[in-house]
Amino acid sequence: MRRCESIRVLGGIVAGSRLCRFIVVAIAALALLPIEVSDAGWLPDIFKSSSRHAGPPKRVKSARPARSARRNASPRPHRTRLAALGPAVLPRSALKPASSACDPSTYRVVLDVGHTAESEGAISARNVAEYSFNLRLAKLIAEKLKAEGFAETRLLLTAGKARPSLFKRVAKANDLSADLFLSIHHDSVPDKLLEDWEFEGKKSHYSDRFSGYSVFVSRDNPDFKTSLSFAELIGKELKAEGLHYAEQYTQPIMGRYQHPLLNKETGVYDYDELIVLRKTRMPAVLLEAGSIINRGEELEMDSPERQNMISSGVATAVKEFCDPRWAILGPL
Ligand SMILES: [Zn+2]
Incomplete structure (x- = not known):
């Protein structure tokens, strides 16, 4: 005062x-400045499709279909982030004001529940399917976003076999004219890193070697820069919650699952081939919320406390993405 x-x-x-x-x-x-693009989990091959190029990041505008008058009333959010995240790498073109905020009541976030009931993804150290982890966390994120006024938030559940389901979820997100697409997953490791143990009398597999969340974007997404901006906000918020990102994807031991790290502070990786990131016509991000093949982290991922931390971090990232001012002083 x-x-x-x-x-x-x-x-x-x-x-x-x-x-x-x-x-x-x-x-x-x-003070909010556009993000700089530089170069950057283990995911099964079923998520991949051939990359069209290996060149520099695109700046192609989304070829989205015409939107209704209602949705046209909601401006697409900025391609910005806090200058504090990396002023040393900001381009000169960054010296321009942030664009206007979105309207949460009309802004449509699609939360894609990774995998299907028929093809459940990874199996945890205690033999729980990844799909159930994904569904629970995505529901919690949806609840928090709706509570924050993002009434158009949609939970995307897909049925069927793994690969066809990828194209189904992309088509659905495009049909919904989503403003933002976030695919929710839980992580594992390549088979060669699995170790044996017995859980409840059953031979099981684990790897306690790695842990942490990771965030993926694709340069083949029609709005890569905005995708990266949102991904970095997620990473920043999860870090602020006290969580750490999975660092193994930069290591040669990951083999074909090795990926470039785009931001060593926030844990954002480049994974161009992911279908749900490259075929969607809106900014798209994939979150591996944590490792369920790690015996300790599986227990944490199963706890309401950790689920609240992650869902709150993601919801905050969406709010910041929608309105950069929120990141500075909180709700106005
Ligand atoms: Zn998955």
């Missing part, structure tokens, strides 16, 4: 905490 008393706006003296806060927010919003 005292600091604002000396700020003159249009010849008047600013007084009152609300107006003061608005000004601070407006000034702070100008």
